[in-house]
Amino acid sequence: MLPQLAINIIRKDWAEYWKTVILLTAGMFLPLLVVTGSKDFSQGLMVGIIISGSYGYAHFCFMTERLRGTLELLLSLPVKPFNLVLAKFASLYSMALFTANLPGIFMGDLRVLFFLNALVLILSTLCMAATVVSEKPWAPIAPVWIVLIFFMPIQRLLAKVYPGGLALYALAVSHATLLAGFALILAPIIALLSAAYFHRRFTFVD
DSSP states (O other): OHHHHHHHHHHHHHHHHHHHHHHHHHHHHHHHHOSSSOHHHHHHHHHHHHHHHHHHHHIIIIIHHHHTTHHHHHHTSSSOHHHHHHHHHHHHHHHHHHHHHHHHTTSOOHHHHHHHHHHHHHHHHHHHHHHHHOOOTTGGGHHHHHHHGGGSOHHHHHHHHOTTHHHHHHHHHHTHHHHHHHHHHHHHHHHHHHHHHHHHHHHHHO
């Protein structure tokens, strides 16, 4: 039941938002085509698109359904709310991973591709989970602001505000691969927990 539901939801969402998916994915190719640009600039641009896509896809897949009232229509179908949310996560992941991996495979850098996948999975999951558990329109953007903190000049900020935090920051940077692996494990757990929360709340209300 769940696999068929996921396929139907994926088809529905892609039919509606495929232009946005293609546009963001095409944008991921731009850094690869800029020969004169630095590697850091190219990767930074790709990360920026990943962040935008993670928020956008989460918004489209769930928050938009809330705002236009079609979420109630989906919930009226003979499916469990838990399965519906998981199907929506499957749709989200299909878009997010497409955007990250199609251009990423041309980079020839498996380590960067690994980090891109970890980033897009954990961020899109956080954005989606936020909008699943909260009806606030700003919910999916909240995780983005948290992630953006890590792209600020943290070292200078820590040195000025909390010098003791520099050691923790250095530890995190030196174990970036481990943290990315942890993010990949954490993403499905967050998805399952948010789906369970939504199922409990909807069943209670119903």
